[in-house]
Amino acid sequence: MDKFIKRIQSRVSRQGIKVTKDQVRAVYSELVGNLEAPTEEEIQSVTELLCSHNQEVENTQLAPQEVPQESIQESPQETMLQAQPQAPQAQPQNSQLATTNQSAIQQATDDQSAITQEAIKQAVEEQFGGQNVATKTAILNYVAQDTFSTAQELKASLTKLRNMRLDILMKLISDHNKSSDSDESLLKQALLTATAKRQQETQDFFANFETQMSEMRAAFGI
Known part of the structure; x- marks a missing residue:
């Protein structure tokens, strides 16, 4: 199984995305039916999901926080x-x-x-x-x-x-x-609003990821 994990890790790395073997192994175990003999379609699905997941994480981390302008006023000294x-x-x-x-x-x-x-x-x-x-x-x-x-x-x-x-x-x-x-x-x-929005975005992201995993498992009959 390790050779397939290394192969997937290499493919993801060529996309400019760094993932650990443990991360690859977690997704691989979820999507592949026969861990020692995966199909090319299963390998490709694992690769695409890892790339998609890490890209979403990066976008979420880079997204600017919107704080209501009218809520933060410059206070005089x-x-x-x-x-x-x-x-x-x-x-x-x-x-x-x-x-x-x-x-x-x-x-x-x-x-x-x-x-x-x-x-x-x-x-x-x-x-x-x-x-x-x-x-x-x-x-x-x-x-x-x-x-x-x-x-x-x-x-x-x-x-x-x-x-x-x-x-x-x-x-x-x-x-x-x-x-x-x-x-x-x-x-x-204003600070409380920004913090709550950030927490909600994080919760929505992981909920979406779980939904994708469930759909992939259903598609492969796992």
Whole structure:
């Protein structure tokens, strides 16, 4: 039987397709009635099925994944750096500004001239010291996403926020956080859709291969 397997392997190789003896033997055993004396028609059928199967596998692997364009939107840098404000804890009205999650306040640059986290924290405390801890923490998280090279830039930004009505300012921060959550959800959904499509294509391919094998066995009365 090995000599016939080698012959089939050689024929497939001439088509530019590499297959192992085990792969040839598996198909050969399914399609050939007398393993030691196969007919030329059976050998040709095994060869064609191996070539067809490997070509389909190659096409499947090379097929590009289609991800809905509208689902993946480029998020601005400000959104990508968005951190979720922590839930406030019950504290006295005049308590110091709550320490936020380290990931919520990142130093925007390694440049030594940039304003430090501590400086931003102190500036927010000075401008909004009369507000409760939850409000100050939300403002701190929002402001800390920007890069300030000088104290004047930081002060100007906080002054602009300070001059806004408090309810409008908090709505601005809330809308900003919701937008960040929405962009993240769209990206996750696009990735899940692409993964599910890939899995379905793989399942369809193997189901089709099994159907072909069954039809070949039926044709040869195996």
